[in-house]
Amino acid sequence: MKFFKFLIAGTIFGIIMAQSEAMSWYRIQEMFRFQSFHMYGIIGTAVVLGVVGVFIIKKFKVKDLNGNPIEFQPKERQWVKSILGGTLFGLGWALSGACPGPIVVNVGYGLTSMLIVLFFAILGTYTYGLLRDKLPH
Amino acid sequence: MKDFILDPWPWWFSGTLIAVIMFLMLFFGKTFGFSSNLRTICAMTFGRKIKFFDFDWRENTWNLTFLVGAALGGFIAYTYMHGGVSVDISTETIHDLKALGFSTPKSMQPDEVFSWENVLTLKGFFVLAAGGFLVGFGTRYAGGCTSGHAISGLSNLQLPSLVAVIGFFIGGLIMTHFLFPFIY
Numbered sequence: 001m002k003f004f005k006f007l008i009a010g011t012i013f014g015i016i017m018a019q020s021e022a023m024s025w026y027r028i029q030e031m032f033r034f035q036s037f038h039m040y041g042i043i044g045t046a047v048v049l050g051v052v053g054v055f056i057i058k059k060f061k062v063k064d065l066n067g068n069p070i071e072f073q074p075k076e077r078q079w080v081k082s083i084l085g086g087t088l089f090g091l092g093w094a095l096s097g098a099c100p101g102p103i104v105v106n107v108g109y110g111l112t113s114m115l116i117v118l119f120f121a122i123l124g125t126y127t128y129g130l131l132r133d134k135l136p137h
Numbered sequence: 138m139k140d141f142i143l144d145p146w147p148w149w150f151s152g153t154l155i156a157v158i159m160f161l162m163l164f165f166g167k168t169f170g171f172s173s174n175l176r177t178i179c180a181m182t183f184g185r186k187i188k189f190f191d192f193d194w195r196e197n198t199w200n201l202t203f204l205v206g207a208a209l210g211g212f213i214a215y216t217y218m219h220g221g222v223s224v225d226i227s228t229e230t231i232h233d234l235k236a237l238g239f240s241t242p243k244s245m246q247p248d249e250v251f252s253w254e255n256v257l258t259l260k261g262f263f264v265l266a267a268g269g270f271l272v273g274f275g276t277r278y279a280g281g282c283t284s285g286h287a288i289s290g291l292s293n294l295q296l297p298s299l300v301a302v303i304g305f306f307i308g309g310l311i312m313t314h315f316l317f318p319f320i321y
Binding site: 003005006007008009010011012013014015016017018019020021022023024025026027028029030031032033035036037038039040041042043044045046047049050051053054057064065066068070072073074075076077078079081082083084085086087088089090091092093094095096097098099100101103104105106107108109110111112113114116117118119120121122123124125126127128129130132135 | 145146147148149150151152153154155156158159160161162163164165166167168171172174175176178179182183184187188189190198199200202203204205206207208209210211212213214215218219221224226227229230233234235241242245246247250251253256262264265266267268269270271272273274275276277278279280281282283284286287288289290291292293294295296297298300301303304305306307308309310311312313314316317320
């Protein structure tokens with residue numbers, strides 16, 4: 001039962017993706033065409049609140065559920081992989097209209113063809129693992 | 138109030154709840170980042186012989202549980218909330234997409250991309266396969282997806298995350314504005 005809270009958090013996340021329409025191919029197209037504030041509003045609100053919250057957590061050394069201090073893993077400061085990987089991800093995001101979370105939410109929503117996207121996303125991650133030592137980072 | 142919850146949500150409400158999810162994960166002693174699950178699935182299945190996937194996937198059971206929840210959330214939203222409603226995108230987008238052969242939205246997703254009738258054509262299949270592959274490859278190469286970089290990373294003022302998000306947009310803009318006219 002110790003995982004139950006993650007099931008609930010994930011369920012709420014899935015409902016947010018659906019109710020905000022962030023899982024929709026149409027909304028991603030609208031975003032990449034700069035024709036609506038909707039997606040920018042969603043991500044922007046989350047980031048602004050996130051920055052404030054993370055600052056507060058660090059400042060007041062907030063502890064987690066188990067009483068351990070909340071720590072933040074810095075992202076690796078490697079620029080080639082950030083920009084190249086990011087660009088490849090963006091190409092796929094616009095083409096499929098979904099990033100990893102919404103891919104799964106769409107499957108639950110009943111869009112069975114999204115299972116193809118999910119399968120190839122797993123295959124893409126596998127291919128990265130296979131080629132990792134040969135890629136510039 | 139009931140209508141507010143059951144109807145599509147405004148951006149400020151959705152964005153606030155995403156931040157709440159991120160803080161909830163921190164409070165649980167974890168990090169909000171969805172695409173790590175793809176790596177974990179590789180470690181569970183056909184990737185075990187590769188060094189990158191040679192770890193005990195069980196330590197990420199919590200995130201896989203989150204993934205199962207995400208699918209469940211999609212099911213609940215479709216079944217009990219505004220399932221099937223057409224997405225209210227801007228008239229400019231409808232106009233632009235019409236020029237590419239897409240009709241006005243009738244549901245959450247375009248049939249022109251996701252209907253099985255379309256998916257079983259060579260082009261239709263290739264679009265979903267290539268899209269998925271690029272998402273899966275790119276996210277691990279970049280070290281995160283929209284949740285890990287754009288939400289968690291930017292909230293912690295991580296410069297690599299900003300670079301990755303700029304990459305997301307470079308890729309998305311190239312696909313939408315330069316490649317879509319060749320595909321559709």
